[in-house]
Amino acid sequence: MTSDEIIDLVEMVVLVAVLVAVGKLFQRSKASGRLGEWWNSKSRVEQWAWLVPLIAVVVLIPVINPPFLTTEPGTNFPITMFNCALYALVALGLNVVVGQAGLLDLGYVGFFAVGAYVAALFTSPDSQLSKIPYLWTLPLAMVVTMFFGVVLGTPTLRLRGDYLAIVTLGFGEIVRLLATLMPPLKGNVGFQDVGHPPGTKADGGALFANTNGTPWYMLTIGIILIVLLLVGNLERSRVGRAWVAIREDEDAAEMMGVPVFKFKLWAFAIGAAIGGLSGSLFAGQVSFVNNQKFDVPTSVLFLAAVVLGGSGNKVGVLLGGFVIAYIPFRFTALASYKYLIFGVALVVLMIFRPQGLLGARQRLLARGRQAYQRLIGRPEQLSSDSSLVAEKAGDSA
Amino acid sequence: MALLELIDVSVHYGSIRAVHGISITVEEAEIVTLIGANGAGKSTTMRAVSGIRPLSSGKILFDGQDITKLRADLRVVRGISQAPEGRGVFPGMTVMENLDMGAFTRKDKKGIAADRDRVFDLFPRLAERRTQVGGTMSGGEQQMLAIGRALMANPRVLLLDEPSMGLAPQFIQQIFKIITEINKQGTTVLLVEQNAQQALSRAHRAYVLETGTITREGTGKELLSDESVKAAYLGVT
Numbered sequence: 233m234t235s236d237e238i239i240d241l242v243e244m245v246v247l248v249a250v251l252v253a254v255g256k257l258f259q260r261s262k263a264s265g266r267l268g269e270w271w272n273s274k275s276r277v278e279q280w281a282w283l284v285p286l287i288a289v290v291v292l293i294p295v296i297n298p299p300f301l302t303t304e305p306g307t308n309f310p311i312t313m314f315n316c317a318l319y320a321l322v323a324l325g326l327n328v329v330v331g332q333a334g335l336l337d338l339g340y341v342g343f344f345a346v347g348a349y350v351a352a353l354f355t356s357p358d359s360q361l362s363k364i365p366y367l368w369t370l371p372l373a374m375v376v377t378m379f380f381g382v383v384l385g386t387p388t389l390r391l392r393g394d395y396l397a398i399v400t401l402g403f404g405e406i407v408r409l410l411a412t413l414m415p416p417l418k419g420n421v422g423f424q425d426v427g428h429p430p431g432t433k434a435d436g437g438a439l440f441a442n443t444n445g446t447p448w449y450m451l452t453i454g455i456i457l458i459v460l461l462l463v464g465n466l467e468r469s470r471v472g473r474a475w476v477a478i479r480e481d482e483d484a485a486e487m488m489g490v491p492v493f494k495f496k497l498w499a500f501a502i503g504a505a506i507g508g509l510s511g512s513l514f515a516g517q518v519s520f521v522n523n524q525k526f527d528v529p530t531s532v533l534f535l536a537a538v539v540l541g542g543s544g545n546k547v548g549v550l551l552g553g554f555v556i557a558y559i560p561f562r563f564t565a566l567a568s569y570k571y572l573i574f575g576v577a578l579v580v581l582m583i584f585r586p587q588g589l590l591g592a593r594q595r596l597l598a599r600g601r602q603a604y605q606r607l608i609g610r611p612e613q614l615s616s617d618s619s620l621v622a623e624k625a626g627d628s629a
Numbered sequence: 630m631a632l633l634e635l636i637d638v639s640v641h642y643g644s645i646r647a648v649h650g651i652s653i654t655v656e657e658a659e660i661v662t663l664i665g666a667n668g669a670g671k672s673t674t675m676r677a678v679s680g681i682r683p684l685s686s687g688k689i690l691f692d693g694q695d696i697t698k699l700r701a702d703l704r705v706v707r708g709i710s711q712a713p714e715g716r717g718v719f720p721g722m723t724v725m726e727n728l729d730m731g732a733f734t735r736k737d738k739k740g741i742a743a744d745r746d747r748v749f750d751l752f753p754r755l756a757e758r759r760t761q762v763g764g765t766m767s768g769g770e771q772q773m774l775a776i777g778r779a780l781m782a783n784p785r786v787l788l789l790d791e792p793s794m795g796l797a798p799q800f801i802q803q804i805f806k807i808i809t810e811i812n813k814q815g816t817t818v819l820l821v822e823q824n825a826q827q828a829l830s831r832a833h834r835a836y837v838l839e840t841g842t843i844t845r846e847g848t849g850k851e852l853l854s855d856e857s858v859k860a861a862y863l864g865v866t
Contacts, residue, residue: 470733473730476719477730480719480720481720483713483717486681487679487701488705488778489704489705489706489733489782490733491700
């Protein structure tokens with residue numbers, strides 16, 4: 233090992249240790265959970281009072297360029313941050329499918345690719361199609377990928393567990409191979425000069441040039457916040473309850489009258505739309521799309537972001553996305569070992585924190601907060617009292 | 630007219646035949662029980678009734694209407710609700726959230742609140758533990774929760790799949806008492822059981838299921854005193 237690699241390794245271990253420690257503070261098990269408890273004890277207004285400055289810091293990070301976190305001189309820091317935010321958005325979308333509805337999707341990169349190609353086809357001069365302004369491709373990409381999600385989901389969501397994972401894995405590959413084989417999608421040659429949002433800098437250059445990460449980062453953060461609000465509302469709605477039920481016990485959910493197939497399809501379509509959205513952001517920033525970026529390892533990285541952050545926890549998966557994208561840029565000496573590192577990290581995580589950095593909340597439903605308050609007023613008790621003691625003994629016998 | 634009628638129903642898992650041409654009738658306000666050994670096809674029959682398993686042939690009528698092809702969730706709306714085998718509560722949800730899932734198909738807030746009170750009356754233990762997470766409860770409590778959750782759909786017929794499974798004798802007694810109580814309040818019950826003694830003494834009518842076919846039927850009392858049933862299921866020789 234060279235000294236660069238050793239320094240990177242040490243720094244990375246420090247960073248990961250800090251993250252795990254923060255995760256532990258949020259843990260909601262009986263004894264711990266100081267930070268989580270403190271957070272839940274605040275009213276909505278107080279929570280926002282804390283959130284607003286926090287969000288401000290997050291938004292301004294590429295401008296602040298903090299010393300330990302910076303990836304320069306290796307990689308431009310704002311661009312790194314854009315990539316982190318992009319992965320966070322992808323993880324947020326995949327979390328709807330994997331974390332909330334419990335459907336294992338190994339081909340999520342397929343939706344990401346479709347989104348990227350929509351942006352390329354409708355804005356790049358290399359494409360034969362008529363052009364539209366770049367920002368319009370974002371909603372268009374969502375609609376198109378949603379359609380793909382429904383097309384893929386309709387026959388496959390009747391499958392369960394492993395079978396679904398295999399089919400989605402196939403879907404991701406099909407999209408990549410189509411991009412390679414279909415002449416209008418231009419395979420390896422790809423599309424140059426994909427569009428970007430309007431706006432000029434003081435010096436007359438484009439605000440959203442692909443060398444200028446900060447505006448792209450801020451745009452992505454803005455989109456993440458909107459998606460976060462929408463997904464949060466869904467999570468607390470009837471739809472969210474149905475997803476949790478399906479994830480916990482699909483048969484029981486069906487017996488309770490949940491139209492399981494319909495809600496799985498919704499999860500798939502919404503997840504797909506967010507994947508498409510991130511794909512078109514990616515295409516815009518890189519300003520070039522070809523068939524190289526949409527392979528299986530990328531899909532696995534997306535899934536790793538969700539699992540690492542905490543499947544089912546929105547904030548957790550955002551963190552997971554950030555970390556997964558950030559590590560190869562920051563620890564460049566170790567970048568070629570990135571899959572080894574993620575593999576080891578996942579194994580270690582599954583041993584010590586199987587729920588991810590920030591695990592899913594125990595009580596995910598509409599009254600979660602109130603239920604939690606009641607619990608604090610009267611702590612959880614296990615069945616050791618009165619009339620059912622005999623029955624307990626009988627159960628263990 | 631019978632409330633629930635299975636006519637010549639067969640169910641296959643792939644090429645394996647689990648249930649072969651059985652016919653069962655459940656009249657309004659009855660408790661009907663289906664007894665049989667492991668692998669006789671009891672749970673498969675229940676899953677066919679609630680629409681989780683498709684039939685390979687035969688018909689299911691509910692309230693005179695053919696529901697053979699009806700989706701499972703729409704059967705709940707019609708009034709068929711099941712407490713699954715092995716309890717099947719949602720482990721990460723609290724008691725209240727589990728009960729709310731039971732009322733998933735309903736919009737009438739008043740009716741839901743009234744049914745919640747009814748469930749808490751039947752199972753005071755659930756009222757005490759309304760904020761406890763399902764997965765952390767004891768087996769007996771989970772069974773109560775599964776039954777309570779099924780009642781939250783305000784069913785016309787309640788399907789109970791082995792409610793006594795894995796419970797201590799003292800608690801089995803209590804569960805069966807509550808089943809009788811639920812029936813007295815006007816809910817029809819179709820009960821699948823291995824505990825033939827309890828099931829037969831509580832049921833109005835009963836069917837014996839053996840390797841996918843019905844070998845005997847009659848009132849609970851008749852089967853309780855039937856020599857072959859005694860020998861095979863009651864442990865009396």
